[in-house]
Amino acid sequence: MTIDWNNFTPWAALAGGVLIGISASLFILLNGRIAGITGIIGGLFKAAKGDASWRVAFTLGLIIAPAVWLLFAKLPTIKIDSNVELLIIAGLIVGYGARLGSGCTSGHGVCGISRLSPRSIVATLAFMGTGFLTVYITRHLIGA
Amino acid sequence: MVKQTKKNTNQTLALAFALFSGLVFGFGLILAGMANPAKVLAFLDLAGQWDPSLGLVMGGAIAVGIIGFKLASRRSKSILGLPINLPTSRTIDNRLILGSLLFGIGWGLVGICPAPAFVLLGTGSIKGIVFLLAMLVGMAIFEVFDTKNK
Numbered sequence: 001m002t003i004d005w006n007n008f009t010p011w012a013a014l015a016g017g018v019l020i021g022i023s024a025s026l027f028i029l030l031n032g033r034i035a036g037i038t039g040i041i042g043g044l045f046k047a048a049k050g051d052a053s054w055r056v057a058f059t060l061g062l063i064i065a066p067a068v069w070l071l072f073a074k075l076p077t078i079k080i081d082s083n084v085e086l087l088i089i090a091g092l093i094v095g096y097g098a099r100l101g102s103g104c105t106s107g108h109g110v111c112g113i114s115r116l117s118p119r120s121i122v123a124t125l126a127f128m129g130t131g132f133l134t135v136y137i138t139r140h141l142i143g144a
Numbered sequence: 145m146v147k148q149t150k151k152n153t154n155q156t157l158a159l160a161f162a163l164f165s166g167l168v169f170g171f172g173l174i175l176a177g178m179a180n181p182a183k184v185l186a187f188l189d190l191a192g193q194w195d196p197s198l199g200l201v202m203g204g205a206i207a208v209g210i211i212g213f214k215l216a217s218r219r220s221k222s223i224l225g226l227p228i229n230l231p232t233s234r235t236i237d238n239r240l241i242l243g244s245l246l247f248g249i250g251w252g253l254v255g256i257c258p259a260p261a262f263v264l265l266g267t268g269s270i271k272g273i274v275f276l277l278a279m280l281v282g283m284a285i286f287e288v289f290d291t292k293n294k
Contacts, residue, residue: 054159060163080256104257
């Protein structure tokens with residue numbers, strides 16, 4: 001393992017994490033809801049009357065974030081190297097898997113671990129594990 | 145009458161705060177570098193040139209989140225008077241593990257997870273939109289074949 005010091009951005013990462021933590025805290029304290037995107041979107045597929053608007057509002061906040069950010073500063077680099085075929089395959093797997101596992105990085109990784117939920121700790125270890133493994137396989141075994 | 149107005153005000157406030165929370169969440173993802181798939185993959189690439197930044201994102205988010213959820217767990221209603229919906233399931237079952245393992249594979253393939261997918265939509269990234277649409281289809285497929293909640 002070699003650490004890529006040139007691209008390591010500890011302060012921005014920590015500050016961004018704190019903002020995410022503030023958002024999740026505000027959401028549970030004010031709205032009484034978990035800021036887990038998979039659950040928020042998943043609920044829209046079979047939302048009961050009156051249960052859809054808060055989901056749409058939170059998601060809309062995520063979508064407009066880059067535009068609002070641009071009012072104050074330039075957006076940092078965003079780079080997607082994967083080709084379209086791989087993006088489609090990965091998207092299908094992410095969508096299906098996150099729903100089957102009842103959560104993703106936000107719901108399990110941030111909110112669940114903050115609640116010290118054993119389910120979320122197991123889920124996070126599982127997806128971090130296959131995440132590391134997948135990159136190892138694609139970059140160092142079959143890729144490059 | 146007064147009570148009705150108060151209820152409506154709270155509902156409007158709740159929607160405004162939901163939008164605000166989503167916005168702050170999105171800012172956090174952008175600032176942290178989570179909305180940059182190349183950076184996410186650099187974090188997941190332990191054997192290459194490893195960028196540990198995203199570990200600090202999780203650390204920062206959880207450090208604050210622990211306080212927020214601790215405070216929430218002591219309340220019976222939210223500050224806006226809404227019910228506090230905390231997950232009640234405690235069982236670690238095959239669905240949880242299999243689903244999470246799968247999700248990690250997809251995440252490791254391209255470096256995009258669900259929340260950043262929506263931020264990428266907001267940047268107008270065509271590739272981001274392709275991923276998002278496929279992800280929504282994946283979720284829809286889950287709904288169609290999921291028999292547990294029917």
